[in-house]
Amino acid sequence: MTDGYSEKVMDHFANPRNVGEIKDADGIGKVGNPVCGDVMWIYIKVKDNILEDVKFKTFGCGAAIATSSMITELAKGKTLEEGLKISRANVAEALDGLPQVKLHCSNLAADGLHAAIKDYLEKTGKKLS
Amino acid sequence: MKQVYMDHSATTATDPAVTEAMLPYFSEKYGNPSSLYTIGRQARRAIEESRQKVADLIGAKKEEIIFTGSGTESDNLAIKGSALRNRTKGDHIITSSIEHHAVLHTCKYLEKNGFKVTYLPVSKEGLIDPVDVAKAITAQTILISIMHANNEIGTIQPIAEIGKIAKEKNIAFHTDAVQTTGKIPINVDDLAVSMLSISAHKIYGPKGVGALYIRKGTVIEPQLHGGGHERNIRSSTENVPGIVGFGKACELAKERLPQESNLAALRDSLIKRVLEIKDSYLNGHPIKRLPNNANFRFSYIEGESMILNLDMKGVAASTGSACSSTSLEPSHVLIAIGLRPEEAHGSLRLTLGRENTQEDIDYVLSLLPEIVNKLRMMSPLAR
Numbered sequence: 001m002t003d004g005y006s007e008k009v010m011d012h013f014a015n016p017r018n019v020g021e022i023k024d025a026d027g028i029g030k031v032g033n034p035v036c037g038d039v040m041w042i043y044i045k046v047k048d049n050i051l052e053d054v055k056f057k058t059f060g061c062g063a064a065i066a067t068s069s070m071i072t073e074l075a076k077g078k079t080l081e082e083g084l085k086i087s088r089a090n091v092a093e094a095l096d097g098l099p100q101v102k103l104h105c106s107n108l109a110a111d112g113l114h115a116a117i118k119d120y121l122e123k124t125g126k127k128l129s
Numbered sequence: 130m131k132q133v134y135m136d137h138s139a140t141t142a143t144d145p146a147v148t149e150a151m152l153p154y155f156s157e158k159y160g161n162p163s164s165l166y167t168i169g170r171q172a173r174r175a176i177e178e179s180r181q182k183v184a185d186l187i188g189a190k191k192e193e194i195i196f197t198g199s200g201t202e203s204d205n206l207a208i209k210g211s212a213l214r215n216r217t218k219g220d221h222i223i224t225s226s227i228e229h230h231a232v233l234h235t236c237k238y239l240e241k242n243g244f245k246v247t248y249l250p251v252s253k254e255g256l257i258d259p260v261d262v263a264k265a266i267t268a269q270t271i272l273i274s275i276m277h278a279n280n281e282i283g284t285i286q287p288i289a290e291i292g293k294i295a296k297e298k299n300i301a302f303h304t305d306a307v308q309t310t311g312k313i314p315i316n317v318d319d320l321a322v323s324m325l326s327i328s329a330h331k332i333y334g335p336k337g338v339g340a341l342y343i344r345k346g347t348v349i350e351p352q353l354h355g356g357g358h359e360r361n362i363r364s365s366t367e368n369v370p371g372i373v374g375f376g377k378a379c380e381l382a383k384e385r386l387p388q389e390s391n392l393a394a395l396r397d398s399l400i401k402r403v404l405e406i407k408d409s410y411l412n413g414h415p416i417k418r419l420p421n422n423a424n425f426r427f428s429y430i431e432g433e434s435m436i437l438n439l440d441m442k443g444v445a446a447s448t449g450s451a452c453s454s455t456s457l458e459p460s461h462v463l464i465a466i467g468l469r470p471e472e473a474h475g476s477l478r479l480t481l482g483r484e485n486t487q488e489d490i491d492y493v494l495s496l497l498p499e500i501v502n503k504l505r506m507m508s509p510l511a512r
Contacts, residue, residue, distance in 0.1 A: 059510045
């Protein structure tokens with residue numbers, strides 16, 4: 001369990017950054033499945049093509065919560081294009097790695113962010129340059 | 130930081146008296162029990178004394194105890210040994226859907242090798258109905274294996290009733306008593322079992338040693354072939370220090386059995402207070418359960434997150450959530466009692482032991498509501 005969780009994972013798990021929902025979010029990404037034990041909702045606020053605010057709500061294990069917390073930090077202040085380029089591997093790297101068994105199931109945070117950006121683009125009809 | 134160990138169904142600390150009893154058998158009385166000279170004979174005598182102590186704890190005869198390397202090995206030996214021995218009589222085995230993996234995976238293995246296995250369902254409290262056992266018996270049934278109490282939810286099965294049915298039909302009946310030994314009184318005649326598995330490290334003994342009770346007249350095929358140790362049923366040079374420790378642990382368990390049942394009072398106060406947390410539920414049977422077992426589920430949150438939070442405060446507990454297992458499957462036991470996977474993910478098992486006090490319960494209760502609340506604030510499932 002904790003065996004294999006890096007200090008950074010434990011830090012983000014114990015003190016998750018940017019928890020909560022954004023009431024008037026511009027985009028919401030909902031990924032995961034309660035049956036598998038992980039559900040992530042990523043909320044974004046966009047201004048001038050920039051991810052001005054990113055928050056999350058997550059049901060899941062230590063890795064699920066830590067990756068959610070990390071993606072909010074990685075994405076904040078980035079352009080939408082940059083946000084779409086943040087990969088699962090980037091999130092895992094930023095956390096100094098994840099246990100092998102957690103790589104697939106819990107590392108949904110990047111998918112959640114991408115889904116939130118796509119939700120924003122669909123709602124506004126905007127296209128990325 | 131305060132340390133509270135509440136995972137006694139996973140393992141227990143070796144009792145200092147047990148360790149002390151074992152020590153001489155590492156470097157002073159290190160002889161091979163099969164050797165004829167003095168230190169060999171000393172080791173042989175120590176093993177036979179331990180065998181008597183194990184037998185005394187479960188109301189068996191000394192000759193009916195075979196030492197093994199673990200509870201898992203005992204289950205494998207009982208099931209494979211019995212199935213292979215009786216293959217010409219039939220090919221059908223009856224077990225339950227909530228057995229320990231040592232039984233379930235052994236049955237799956239036998240299925241791959243031509244045996245047929247019935248996995249009986251359980252009630253939402255985790256109880257097997259003896260009527261279901263009777264109905265499942267066919268002319269081909271050669272073995273019934275039903276656990277005495279479940280390791281996750283603590284439900285105690287009607288083993289004596291099932292034993293009676295098996296005896297009437299003259300079918301070998303095995304029970305995995307790893308969780309009940311030393312916690313509730315066990316008598317192999319009252320339970321009417323032909324085989325019973327126990328493990329040392331669950332009762333304050335060392336890891337790496339177990340035993341299988343085999344009733345006189347019950348015959349099984351050996352699974353380890355070699356020098357003919359343990360009445361030719363389990364070849365291997367005996368783990369003398371481990372066996373000596375196991376014997377001592379059984380002796381202490383017998384003495385302390387009355388205190389063990391006192392754990393139920395402590396456990397009940399734990400259950401009562403945990404259930405005051407909103408949207409929390411008890412898994413398992415309200416009464417027919419191990420005196421030291423409490424298993425809860427909390428809606429909207431996941432077990433591993435609870436365990437990690439408790440661990441950060443010095444509390445050791447466990448969960449049936451998929452996220453804490455290497456298989457990434459939720460507990461088969463929690464699914465068998467009818468929980469949805471997302472409910473199974475939110476389970477928390479607290480199992481008490483000798484050293485736990487009311488103060489420990491207070492400490493856990495000073496943390497748990499806050500942890501549950503913190504995780505719910507974070508959860509998109511919570512409303």
